[in-house]
Amino acid sequence: xxxxxxxxxxxxxxxxxxxxxxxxxxxxxxxxxxxxxxxxxxxxxxxxxxxxxxxxxxxxxxxxxxxxxxxxxxxxxxxxxxxxxxxxxxxxxxxxxxxxxxxxxxxxxxxxx
Amino acid sequence: xxxxxxxxxxxxxxxxxxxxxxxxxxxxxxxxxxxxxxxxxxxxxxxxxxxxxxxxxxxxxxxxxxxxxxxxxxxxxxxxxxxxxxxxxxxxxxxxxxxxxxxxxxxxxxxxxxx
Numbered sequence: 001x002x003x004x005x006x007x008x009x010x011x012x013x014x015x016x017x018x019x020x021x022x023x024x025x026x027x028x029x030x031x032x033x034x035x036x037x038x039x040x041x042x043x044x045x046x047x048x049x050x051x052x053x054x055x056x057x058x059x060x061x062x063x064x065x066x067x068x069x070x071x072x073x074x075x076x077x078x079x080x081x082x083x084x085x086x087x088x089x090x091x092x093x094x095x096x097x098x099x100x101x102x103x104x105x106x107x108x109x110x111x112x113x
Numbered sequence: 114x115x116x117x118x119x120x121x122x123x124x125x126x127x128x129x130x131x132x133x134x135x136x137x138x139x140x141x142x143x144x145x146x147x148x149x150x151x152x153x154x155x156x157x158x159x160x161x162x163x164x165x166x167x168x169x170x171x172x173x174x175x176x177x178x179x180x181x182x183x184x185x186x187x188x189x190x191x192x193x194x195x196x197x198x199x200x201x202x203x204x205x206x207x208x209x210x211x212x213x214x215x216x217x218x219x220x221x222x223x224x225x226x227x228x
Contacts, residue, residue: 009153034216043117043203043219044156090155100146100171101217105155 002027006104021076023091033074117220136204145187149200
């Protein structure tokens, strides 16, 4: 079985400050990892994904994430946030041959002007 | 190319009423999914389909039924709505279920309130 933990339900950050959203997963086999973003009153959009290869993954809107197998983590980072980054962020995990994604409970990112 | 669309966007039901939510995708995707989103619980999978004519149960299937008669459409039915089914429902689709093609594309959601 696979699972995802997002420990921070809410993260307030000042505009232009850096941010890290934490994601830890558990799985008995190799994983694929995803970060999705949900802007207010919208569906989810893919930010970035890790399938294999380089452990540092770059996504849209200046976000990046690092896959750390030993710590079973896939934290999302951005060096300087903007008001437009206000949204809820979901980490998700899947396994090869598994057609289902398992989502974390989400982290609400609030940008303080 | 509309991607994934959902109908309706909003709906209010009374307890015991029935309704069907429609999801349509124009990307020729094999896999389709129905999720519900509740505060603090993330997205939970209700049912999914790995191809036309197939359906399978997800994490929270009770009280819901689905059908995939056409590849592009995935219907979610509530036979007798209950207040516990008040939620935002999202449909998603993906090319396949493995590896690179497991990226899921989401619709805009349906906000359902059951009184």
